[in-house]
Amino acid sequence: MISSAAASPDPSAADLIPEFWEERYQTGSTRWDLGQPAPTFIHLLSEMGATNRIAPGRAIILGCGRGHDALWFARHGFEVTGVDYAPSAIAAAQASASAAGLSAIFLQRDIFDLLPAYRSRFDYVIEHTCFCAIAPHLRDRYVDLVHQLLRPGGQFIGIFFTHQRPGGPPYGVTPQAVQQFFSRRFLIHHLGPAPRSPLQRQGEEHLGIFGHQENPN
Ligand SMILES: C[S@@+](CC[C@H](N)C(=O)[O-])C[C@H]1O[C@@H](n2cnc3c(N)ncnc32)[C@H](O)[C@@H]1O
Numbered sequence: 773m774i775s776s777a778a779a780s781p782d783p784s785a786a787d788l789i790p791e792f793w794e795e796r797y798q799t800g801s802t803r804w805d806l807g808q809p810a811p812t813f814i815h816l817l818s819e820m821g822a823t824n825r826i827a828p829g830r831a832i833i834l835g836c837g838r839g840h841d842a843l844w845f846a847r848h849g850f851e852v853t854g855v856d857y858a859p860s861a862i863a864a865a866q867a868s869a870s871a872a873g874l875s876a877i878f879l880q881r882d883i884f885d886l887l888p889a890y891r892s893r894f895d896y897v898i899e900h901t902c903f904c905a906i907a908p909h910l911r912d913r914y915v916d917l918v919h920q921l922l923r924p925g926g927q928f929i930g931i932f933f934t935h936q937r938p939g940g941p942p943y944g945v946t947p948q949a950v951q952q953f954f955s956r957r958f959l960i961h962h963l964g965p966a967p968r969s970p971l972q973r974q975g976e977e978h979l980g981i982f983g984h985q986e987n988p989n
Contacts, residue, residue, distance in 0.1 A: 797860035809844035811968035829895030835902030839865025958982035
């Protein structure tokens, strides 16, 4: 039995505008930023990739921040587009790509403005604390967005912050709620504790790998 979606208190949802995030980048208040790709994604490409049939393809990274994860996928042969609406994050991502000699596109854009231009364009939608960074009332819309960005048969790969503390961002979500939100449009291939989660996040992160369903019920 799947319990209903966690009802996070949402006091600051109206404040979640680009300026909110930009101010954090400018002041260095970016505790979410690991300064490297998520160890879960490192593990995913090195060890879990074959099992889950994750071959290089066209990928969009939503809420990409400074681009550490985007560039990890680019380094592994993915054709990457990173999207974030905080200008400083995008500038940092572009600078890192140049410094590393990696080819990736970084767009300073609200993820909810990607349609219709990017409809069905991607083999993968990837994220690391984007679903949990947006206001919780936008979660159904987010799932629809991910579905529409993917080509039929594409996959969503995401790391969710499954902490149970009130407030946010990041707004916690239970694995059961993740399953409930996404199973409306996706097949749940994998949903479990994130492997290689950083010490300070252990027990609070889940990895999801979901398959696009063309004609969901
Ligand atoms: C918690 S941070 C995570 C950043 C990155 N994924 C990481 O792990 O370092 C959330 C990011 O999502 C971005 N973001 C939030 N809502 C967004 C939206 N509607 N459109 C584009 N970017 C958004 C923020 O600017 C911020 O960089």
